[in-house]
Amino acid sequence: MTTHTENTHAHGGSESRTYFVTLVALLILTIITVAASYVDFGAGNIVIALFIATVKASLVALIFMHLNHEKPINAVIAVAGFLFLGIFLMFCFIDFDSRVNFQPVNVKPVVQAPATPAPAAAPEKK
Amino acid sequence: MSTSTTIADPHRHGHDPHQQHHFATMEQQADTTKIGMWLFLATEVLLFGGLFVGFGLMQSRYPQEFIEAHEHLQRPLGALNTIVLLISSWTMVMAVLSSKRADRKKTVMFLLLTILCACIFLGVKYFEYSHKFEEGLLPGHWYKAQVTDTVHTAAGTLSHGYATFFSFYFMMTGLHGIHILVGIILLAWITVRANRGEFSSAYFTPVDLIGLYWHLVDMIWIYLFPLYYLIK
Numbered sequence: 107m108t109t110h111t112e113n114t115h116a117h118g119g120s121e122s123r124t125y126f127v128t129l130v131a132l133l134i135l136t137i138i139t140v141a142a143s144y145v146d147f148g149a150g151n152i153v154i155a156l157f158i159a160t161v162k163a164s165l166v167a168l169i170f171m172h173l174n175h176e177k178p179i180n181a182v183i184a185v186a187g188f189l190f191l192g193i194f195l196m197f198c199f200i201d202f203d204s205r206v207n208f209q210p211v212n213v214k215p216v217v218q219a220p221a222t223p224a225p226a227a228a229p230e231k232k
Numbered sequence: 233m234s235t236s237t238t239i240a241d242p243h244r245h246g247h248d249p250h251q252q253h254h255f256a257t258m259e260q261q262a263d264t265t266k267i268g269m270w271l272f273l274a275t276e277v278l279l280f281g282g283l284f285v286g287f288g289l290m291q292s293r294y295p296q297e298f299i300e301a302h303e304h305l306q307r308p309l310g311a312l313n314t315i316v317l318l319i320s321s322w323t324m325v326m327a328v329l330s331s332k333r334a335d336r337k338k339t340v341m342f343l344l345l346t347i348l349c350a351c352i353f354l355g356v357k358y359f360e361y362s363h364k365f366e367e368g369l370l371p372g373h374w375y376k377a378q379v380t381d382t383v384h385t386a387a388g389t390l391s392h393g394y395a396t397f398f399s400f401y402f403m404m405t406g407l408h409g410i411h412i413l414v415g416i417i418l419l420a421w422i423t424v425r426a427n428r429g430e431f432s433s434a435y436f437t438p439v440d441l442i443g444l445y446w447h448l449v450d451m452i453w454i455y456l457f458p459l460y461y462l463i464k
Contacts, residue, residue: 121329122326122329125322125325125326125329126322128322129318129319129321129322132318132321133315133318136311136314136315136318139458139462140307140311140462143307143458143461143462143464146464147464151462151463151464152458152463152464155458155459155462155463156455156458156459158458159454159455159457159458162454163451163454163455166321166447166450166451166454167447167451169325170321170322170324170325170443170447170450171443171444171447171448176266177263177266179267179270180266180267180270183267183270183271183273183274184270184273184274186274187273187274187275187277187278188277190278190281191277191278191281191284191285194278194281194282194285195281195284195285195288198285198288198289199288199289199292202289202292202293
């Protein structure tokens with residue numbers, strides 16, 4: 107009986123330790139992604155930012171949302187959601203890339219330039 | 233067990249009072265509600281997904297304008313909000329754990345901390361929004377900032393790009409903010425129930441499911457933050 111209680115406690119303690127370590131990892135990743143955004147990697151910046159975001163989201167899903175030891179059906183539903191989002195995203199970008207001129211010709215400008223041009227813009231108009 | 237006993241006292245017939253009669257066991261009930269919750273979360277992913285795809289397309293169409301417009305967002309505030317939400321996710325998961333252990337005091341404490349984090353998040357967001365309103369960095373045709381941006385069309389009019397950026401910014405962070413607000417209401421509701429000592433290892437489904445919702449809201453912000461505040 108005593109052993110059982112101790113076991114339960116040990117297990118419970120390890121759970122909260124896992125959660126805390128996950129939080130620390132998430133915070134460190136946030137610091138890394140913010141720091142990386144101040145460095146110019148060219149096209150790499152967005153890749154790094156989205157990669158770190160995906161690692162963070164996976165940590166949240168697997169540990170905070172318990173997907174790592176949940177019934178598989180829940181993971182199937184979660185993955186299906188992202189899978190269909192991926193299909194949506196992919197086809198939209200295939201469409202976008204296959205267009206020569208994406209700008210519709212019949213759209214009127216939404217915003218009129220201020221009557222007195224902004225100081226910085228003035229020298230550009232020759 | 234006679235029928236009269238059942239009618240007089242419907243839940244003294246040998247099962248948890250939280251168990252609905254159409255479920256065989258508490259475990260089956262918990263599994264079923266969890267599947268329902270995950271289905272809902274999948275629809276949430278697709279709801280926000282549409283906006284993310286739209287944002288991605290417009291970002292490809294107005295890359296220069298989007299980069300200039302994003303300079304108007306305060307990166308430290310975005311980072312602060314990210315940290316606040318991550319901490320709230322941790323307090324939430326601790327609340328779920330405490331409710332599972334029937335630790336009433338800890339459950340209530342962690343739920344209140346989660347609500348506090350949510351309020352800090354909305355407070356920072358309010359500060360950011362009012363700053364945008366003052367500068368006229370508004371969505372669509374309300375956009376009227378005195379821009380010093382470099383991209384102009386030939387006719388001397390401004391590109392749609394800036395207004396489009398702020399349309400997406402307000403739409404996505406706004407919808408996310410509404411989710412936070414809803415989350416606060418739900419958290420307050422389960423805090424009251426937890427305080428009554430309703431939850432135990434046999435029944436903590438409401439805390440568990442609202443926890444899942446809260447983590448999803450956090451996850452959406454995990455993507456919103458780099459896309460809006462950190463793009464180059």
